[in-house]
Amino acid sequence: MNILITGATGLIGRALIELWQGQHQLFILSRSAEKARESLGIDADYQQSLDDLDFNQLDAVVNLAGEPIADKRWSESQKQKICQSRWQLTEALAEKIQRSTTPPKVLISGSAIGFYGRQGHEPVTEDHHSFYPEFSHDICARWENLAQRAASPQTRVCLLRTGIVLSPSGGALAKMLPLFKLGLGGPIGDGKQFMSWIHLDDMVRLIDFLVQRDDLSGPFNATAPRAVDNKQFSQLLAERFGKKAPFRVPAFMLRLAFGEMADLLLFGQNVQPKRLLENGFKFNYAHLKEALNALQF
Template sequence: MKIAITGGSGFVGQAVTDELVDHQHEVVILTRNPDKYENRPGITYVKWLTDDAHPQKDLEGTEVFINLAGESINSGRWTEDRKKRIINSRISSTQEVIELMKNLTDKPTCLINASAIGYYPSSTANTYTEASTEKAHDFLGETVQIWEKEASKAEHHHFRVVYTRFGIILGDDGGALPRMALPYKMFAGGTVLPGNQWMSWVHITDVARAIRFAAENEAVSGPVNVTAPTPLRMKEFGIILGSVLGRPHWIPVPPFALKLAMGEMSQLVLDGQKVLPSVLSENGFQFEYTELESALVNIYHSR
């Protein structure tokens, strides 16, 4: 298939691109600065979101659009100005993608839009699947709900829409893991209190594989939780992380310290949800990494 990706140069986008090319798909990456990259077999870089961009002709024949574009939520404090940029970047990129899809002569069939398990409320007791109706009312929850609502407009034009609700993505080159591992590498790692909050994690390889699975399977639509089937409590997560790194797990981190350091963004670590990937499992998807230890061993000891 011919598949277009926005946000293709990011942490998730690079993994998805490699996964698709490895399975003989043709990838078009939409970017403001295509001249920064060299086309390589199976990958073409096309300009978009600039006044001189005319991507339509390069996108004819595209069957699936994967929208990963949006300002990172992990790269700085959530000031009011930054919150606006986080939301607006997601709305505008999604609107542009749907407009492109509508205007193609040879219509695509599917939009896969990024989202997050922050859609669900924080809880130490509840278990969430795609059938759960509870919604979070904090900044992250409202952001992903707005994003999914914008993406849902593609359904009005008869496109299949998939909302990939990512858990805590583990990889050595991006996501939350490098920050989480840093205290351990400095021999200062320990439980982020209270310690009973859930960590619904997923290996970056399985994120890329799940997105390819959704692209290739017409039966997959609507919300899709992209999390390993074995979420863990924060304390257990930290013990396993320290063990894999060969470091002690001993200095507890009080919530107020994280709130001072990270502000509202600390909710990414202090709050959590137990989320299960029911849609993927019911449709026959097999995770490569179902246990945290093997996932971390792959990340840190496979090179």
């Protein structure tokens, strides 16, 4: 297959390339084609502009690009950067697909469980229609709507509502590791907020699954089937290093440090991958303990 990947140098993109290298002809879109070529070190077609790509020759598009949401405090300018880095490219991709005579068969487009906003302890599936109105929901709702514009009888659109991706190479877990390795980690706030997670290997496997399943479209919760609360997560991560998790980070300290962005850590969702399970996807890592044990730290 001819597959275009945006966000290829990110955590998920790199793992996806590792899975697909040698199986498919990969097209990499990056703001700097040369830097991407040096960083990835694989034989692929590197492009800096969508105008240099013939969408009639593509079989699939995987859209993973976007400014990291939790790297910086949410100033108004940073919020705009987070939004526009997702919205502008997704809108452009949908337009290119719409205008193609023989468009790609599938667009796999990123989203996040932030789509649901903060929720309680009750399981949240793709059928859930009660959303807490906050920044994370606003980002994802428009992001998904723009991606859906590519949908047609020729092109199906799958939306990845992704949870916390477990990998020592990047993402939220990589930021937690230094403290937990030293035995200084612990729950955040009251520790009761749910954390919906997924092992990186399962993340790329489910993308491959959705690319190959011609009968599937719409939103999919990219999370393992057993979410845990923050206290459990902290305890299991500490145990992975033979430590305890005795320290608790008070909510007010997070708010002082991160402002509005602290809400990502203080509130959560018990998100369940209902549609993936119903359609036969098998998770290699359904339990957090086995997922953490499988990671190479």
